[in-house]
Amino acid sequence: MLSTLVQLPELGTGELHLEPDRHSGQEQDSWKELPLRLTEMALALWKNFLQITMKRILQQRRLSLYNGAHGYEEESIKKKLQQFSGGSVNLVKEDNGIAILTLNNPKLMNAFTGTMMVELQERVTELENWKDGKGLIIHGAGNTFCSGSDLNVVKEISNSQDGMNMCMFMQNTLTRLMRLPLISVALVQGKAFGGGAELTTACDFRLMTPGSEIRFVHKRMGLVPGWGGGARLVRLVGGGAALQLLAGAERAGPERALALGLAELALPSADEAAALAEARAWLSQYTDGPAAVVRAAKKVVTAARELPLEDALRTEKDIFGTVWGGPANLEALVRRPKHK
Ligand SMILES: CC[C@@H](C(=O)O)C(=O)SCCNC(=O)CCNC(=O)[C@H](O)C(C)(C)COP(=O)(O)OP(=O)(O)OC[C@H]1O[C@@H](n2cnc3c(N)ncnc32)[C@H](O)[C@@H]1OP(=O)(O)O
Numbered sequence: 001m002l003s004t005l006v007q008l009p010e011l012g013t014g015e016l017h018l019e020p021d022r023h024s025g026q027e028q029d030s031w032k033e034l035p036l037r038l039t040e041m042a043l044a045l046w047k048n049f050l051q052i053t054m055k056r057i058l059q060q061r062r063l064s065l066y067n068g069a070h071g072y073e074e075e076s077i078k079k080k081l082q083q084f085s086g087g088s089v090n091l092v093k094e095d096n097g098i099a100i101l102t103l104n105n106p107k108l109m110n111a112f113t114g115t116m117m118v119e120l121q122e123r124v125t126e127l128e129n130w131k132d133g134k135g136l137i138i139h140g141a142g143n144t145f146c147s148g149s150d151l152n153v154v155k156e157i158s159n160s161q162d163g164m165n166m167c168m169f170m171q172n173t174l175t176r177l178m179r180l181p182l183i184s185v186a187l188v189q190g191k192a193f194g195g196g197a198e199l200t201t202a203c204d205f206r207l208m209t210p211g212s213e214i215r216f217v218h219k220r221m222g223l224v225p226g227w228g229g230g231a232r233l234v235r236l237v238g239g240g241a242a243l244q245l246l247a248g249a250e251r252a253g254p255e256r257a258l259a260l261g262l263a264e265l266a267l268p269s270a271d272e273a274a275a276l277a278e279a280r281a282w283l284s285q286y287t288d289g290p291a292a293v294v295r296a297a298k299k300v301v302t303a304a305r306e307l308p309l310e311d312a313l314r315t316e317k318d319i320f321g322t323v324w325g326g327p328a329n330l331e332a333l334v335r336r337p338k339h340k
Contacts, residue, residue, distance in 0.1 A: 063128070063176045066168040074172075077165035081114030084153045089119040091126060097134035097287055097294075098280060099127060099182070106142030111150040112195055117166070121173045127180050134294040135287040136180065137279050138203060139187040140196075143272040145212070148194025167226040170195070174202040174228050179302055181295035183286050187279045188212045188263070189272060194221065198229025201236060204298075206263040207279050208254040210270045214262060219249045235305075237262050290328040296320075 066072040087105025094100070101123060103110040112120075127133060140146050157166055177184070186192070186200035188208045197216045200206050206214070216233070218224050224246065225233070234242040237260045244250055245260075257263035265282060269275045287294055296319050303315035323329055 063179050064172040065175050066172055072168045073165055077169050078118055080162060081117050084114030086113040087116045089116050089123050091123045093130060097132055097291055098283060099133055099136045101138045102141055103146050104141040108150055109144050109147035110140040111147045113150045114153050124173055124176050132291050133182050134291050135283045136182045136184040137187055144190025145188045145192040146196030146199060147191060148196050170227040178202045181298045183298055185279055185283050188214060189275055193217050195227050198225050198227040201229050201232035207265045207267050208257055208263045209267050209275045214252045214257055216246050217249050292326060293323055293328050296323050
């Protein structure tokens with residue numbers, strides 16, 4: 001019997017059997033069936049691919065806020081955004097389970113071009129499918145975080161329909177980012193302005209380097225936050241402080257951000273590489289340990305942040321069920337550590 005496993009990326013694995021009957025001399029007939037078998041296998045792989053794709057689309061829909069029912073036209077806004085290129089959003093997934101996402105458009109202080117908005121969405125999809133992931137650090141190239149939307153793009157899409165679609169596109173992406181089962185950190189070096197300030201609020205934690213600032217400059221642009229940063233800011237710092245930051249477009253340096261609860265830590269290093277190393281070390285105290293447990297902790301918090309209490313409690317029960325009696329739990333029961 002000839003049996004071979006055929007593995008294709010994204011499609012999965014198909015098994016090809018050829019079983020010639022040597023005694024009855026039907027080997028040749030079996031080989032004649034090869035095209036048929038290959039067609040069957042291709043169909044099975046295609047079906048598998050469709051199932052995986054459907055599952056991913058449904059997962060993305062579930063985690064997103066807007067769809068066609070809200071008048072949201074994703075394909076149309078993506079096509080529009082693709083017209084405004086420049087910069088990139090890069091992702092490196094490290095073996096320690098921490099991913100580094102870099103906003104890379106230093107010429108414009110890492111402002112988001114249209115293609116960068118689309119790339120951010122792609123990177124979030126990649127992170128949703130990274131089952132070994134535990135943590136994420138978002139930072140900007142050239143020792144500054146992000147100065148918001150590229151104003152050249154904003155000018156080109158200043159009509160109402162494009163504006164609404166861009167707003168829903170970015171809210172969907174940042175909501176999915178916030179709901180990743182990864183502990184996320186915005187490493188704020190330099191300036192996080194406008195949409196950049198909004199992006200920091202989609203992370204679990206904000207760490208700031210000396211001299212850095214988070215500033216919701218929208219009012220000065222005749223705007224309010226549209227990427228979900230307003231709603232998230234109120235939950236972080238309360239209504240009064242949020243109103244001061246938005247209506248006054250006030251600066252929040254490390255000291256003020258810490259006092260407001262907008263940042264968790266003022267890092268000692270202003271140097272780009274040193275600050276990234278400090279952020280990694282800080283995050284690793286929370287990402288150390290088995291991925292299943294770290295991810296479960298983040299899921300419990302996400303549910304509690306977003307759901308009414310009874311729903312959050314039921315979700316917590318379900319997540320508890322994924323780790324109870326799991327490998328890390330059983331191993332700890334054998335080891336019986338003292339928590340001194
Ligand atoms: C919905 C829109 C809203 C959102 O998404 O929520 C927004 O984000 S609107 C955008 C809000 N951001 C801004 O308005 C930032 C405007 N820029 C600045 O205030 C300053 O550039 C800075 C960020 C404080 C940096 O100042 P400085 O250190 O003095 O550098 P430069 O000003 O010389 O900047 C270098 C270079 O970068 C260009 N730049 C900076 N930010 C943007 C931007 N958001 N869009 C486009 N270009 C940007 C800046 O113009 C300089 O380029 P040159 O003029 O060609 O030298």
